[in-house]
Amino acid sequence: xxxxxxxxxxxxxxxxxxxxxxxxxxxxxxxxxxxxxxxxxxxxxxxxxxxxxxxxxxxxxxxxxxxxxxxxxxxxxxxxxxxxxxxxxxxxxxxxxxxxxxxxxxxxxxxxxx
Amino acid sequence: xxxxxxxxxxxxxxxxxxxxxxxxxxxxxxxxxxxxxxxxxxxxxxxxxxxxxxxxxxxxxxxxxxxxxxxxxxxxxxxxxxxxxxxxxxxxxxxxxxxxxxxxxxxxxxxxx
Numbered sequence: 289x290x291x292x293x294x295x296x297x298x299x300x301x302x303x304x305x306x307x308x309x310x311x312x313x314x315x316x317x318x319x320x321x322x323x324x325x326x327x328x329x330x331x332x333x334x335x336x337x338x339x340x341x342x343x344x345x346x347x348x349x350x351x352x353x354x355x356x357x358x359x360x361x362x363x364x365x366x367x368x369x370x371x372x373x374x375x376x377x378x379x380x381x382x383x384x385x386x387x388x389x390x391x392x393x394x395x396x397x398x399x400x401x402x
Numbered sequence: 403x404x405x406x407x408x409x410x411x412x413x414x415x416x417x418x419x420x421x422x423x424x425x426x427x428x429x430x431x432x433x434x435x436x437x438x439x440x441x442x443x444x445x446x447x448x449x450x451x452x453x454x455x456x457x458x459x460x461x462x463x464x465x466x467x468x469x470x471x472x473x474x475x476x477x478x479x480x481x482x483x484x485x486x487x488x489x490x491x492x493x494x495x496x497x498x499x500x501x502x503x504x505x506x507x508x509x510x511x512x513x514x515x
Contacts, residue, residue: 290444292444324503329411329508330508331406331492331507332445332492332506333506337503377445386499387499388435388450388452388457388499389450389459390447390504391444392445394443394444
């Protein structure tokens with residue numbers, strides 16, 4: 289049973305437009321959420337995170353939104369650049385419960401078309 | 403640059419032949435993790451070390467073992483690899499519970515023949 293779901297395996301966006309990557313979760317105990325970016329033949333790279341006490345966190349072109357009531361988070365990339373083409377993983381953790389485990393989604397492959 | 407290094411990048415092993423994957427870090431993080439990622443699936447935590455304390459996930463098969471001889475190094479031992487163990491193995495580190503993110507290595511792609 290997947291606790292973190294990324295329902296879109298792939299997404300194509302024109303350069304300069306907004307990319308929106310979505311993630312849903314089922315475990316209400318998750319209190320910390322992260323996005324990772326992964327290029328082929330490399331390990332995942334931390335991108336941005338958000339605590340459950342917030343509903344938005346912004347870092348440059350990247351913004352993560354959290355809707356706890358809907359158990360949904362999204363990553364917005366504005367403007368999208370060709371170098372953003374990668375697989376994006378959503379991950380969640382129960383930090384308040386003392387967990388060290390990150391539960392990952394299956395990833396969404398983003399292609400930014402020049 | 404501080405980083406997490408995994409060796410080798412690609413490993414081919416025979417069915418049933420023990421294999422060891424290695425991970426080293428220069429970040430001085432106290433927690434080290436091993437994740438398994440099969441094709442088109444989410445990375446799955448196998449176990450982690452908090453300093454010298456080993457923490458196994460409940461569903462990690464006994465076939466998988468780990469050693470952490472010091473802060474910088476962590477090894478994944480697969481005692482009798484089966485075809486189903488072919489996967490990407492990712493090592494990661496964090497300071498405590500990883501608020502601010504984990505740092506991952508580039509992974510080792512394991513093939514079992």
